[in-house]
Amino acid sequence: MVAAAALAEIATPPAAGAALDIEQVSHAFDIDGAELPVLSDVSISVEPGEFVALLGPSGCGKSTLLRLVAGLDKPKAGRLREDEERIRSPHPSRVVVFQDPTLFPWRSVWDNVALGLEAQGILKSQRHRVDDALDLVGLSSFRNAYPHQLSGGMAQRVALARALVNDPKILILDEPLGKLDSLTRITMQAELVSLWQRKGFTTLLVTHDAEEALVLANRVIVFSDRPARVKADIRVDRPYPRHRGDPYLADLRRQILGLLGLDATW
């Protein structure tokens, strides 16, 4: 693996991330007058620079929690805080990468990455940051391409660059690798860890893949069925780069699958 060298060089990230406190958050949606409870009394406290993976059954409320953290929606009950400050609205210090890259098709790759700086009105003086972010994900030569000319993996890397250009304190990832083929996925997992190690942002990753969670995160939080409650909070004390065959991780994986209601018959 090419990225292995980059992975090996740093073990503990510098603390550029923010702390995140999710305190007794509950949330529900109104569907045709009926109330659909989605989050039930969720409390999670994330240290600055931590890499937390969120695992849970499909439809349990993981994306909903991420939207609350991003400030896109307000919780029905409870509080969310970034570095002690209440989260009330979206802020570029917390950026989301969604499952679909949702690149703006009318903007070139470069202009897509420049979006955050442009929206904040600082693009004129900070153009080099766009170039740097494109370098970071290895897509400098595609700066003038339009989104429809990119492969799925490339588009997701552009989405990552678009998030990273803002130097976020908390990077929020909602199954960003879910739709990629397994080879691209493994490469991008390695890239993600190396980026996190270099930049030191706090990372919140939703995934449906227990192995991915274990290879990437410091901490894996397992949710129950909807409405989501925290079912388990598992530390993963293993140095990077991690190996998929590591018996310690395999043991954790079996444990997690058990929590998700799957007998580990593999």
Place this chain on the structure above:
Amino acid sequence: MSTYSLSDGLASSAPRTSRAPLLATWIRESGVGVLASIAWIAFGLSCLWWEDVGDWSRTHSLGIAAFIIAAVALFGTVGADYLGSAGQALRKRAPWLVALGVFLTLWEVATAKFAWLPLPFFPPPQAIIEVYTDDLPKLLDSVFASIKLQLGGYLIGATIGFLTGVSIGWSRAVGYWVHPVLRFIGPLPATAWLPIAFFTFPSSWSASTFLIALATGFPVTVLTWSGVASVSNAYYDVARTLGAKPSFLVLKVAIPAALPHVFVGLFMGLGSSFAVLVVAEMIGVKAGLGWYLQWAQGWAAYANMYAALIVMSLLCSGAITLLFAIRDRLLVWQKGTVKW
């Protein structure tokens, strides 16, 4: 070729086999050009061979012009390799030149020479040419008047329609008030307003501008609105997490995302505004190509009518082409319309 075959021994056959494909390509590339040339020579001859049944002054000149075109078609296609892109363009259009030459020949024979078609209603080509040479100032005045009216009305209608569409799509309050009005008035053909407009507006020119703007504005409003309304929320979410303010969401997310729809509206508006333009000119404004048509009819000047129709169709199709060019430029990002 490196393999030995029977024909290698037959020296005399070698030049013939290498020349035959050459001849075939020559016929394929220049043959149609020669045909085009023949067709136009036929047209020229048909002008000059027989006497006209009527009194037209441009028959001779038209015949000469046909021979010149025949010459251009011949040398242009045969010598296309030396003429660069112009030559290639001519070659590509050669089949159309053939068709046009044949059509003109038939037209000439059927009208000016033997009057198979009833005469005042079907003027020969030279009568139409005569209009372009002898009535040019009046025709040009009409063209400019039409363009001025159309352009003014269209720009006003498109601008207002676009702004209204964006406002309805964006703001619930604006939608609440404007939507019912739009539903009530929009589907009414703009020409239905004609009698009222000509009384209430200070001049027939401003009344016509209003009608053209109305005809343009409705489709532009509706399509801009539906375009803005159908923008995926995911785009807004992305922009908001990146720090976008509402003005950014409108100008840099909603409008660019809606632009393909807006252009559909602009095309539809262009079509319906042409119809209004002609009617308004015929009935109200005493200028423009619509009025020219009306005037020609009054004098039973059928050649003038055909001449004006040809100019009108060139203008309308030119306007559509222009709009296409603008669209292709603004929407290069769309799959399939990319032009490097």
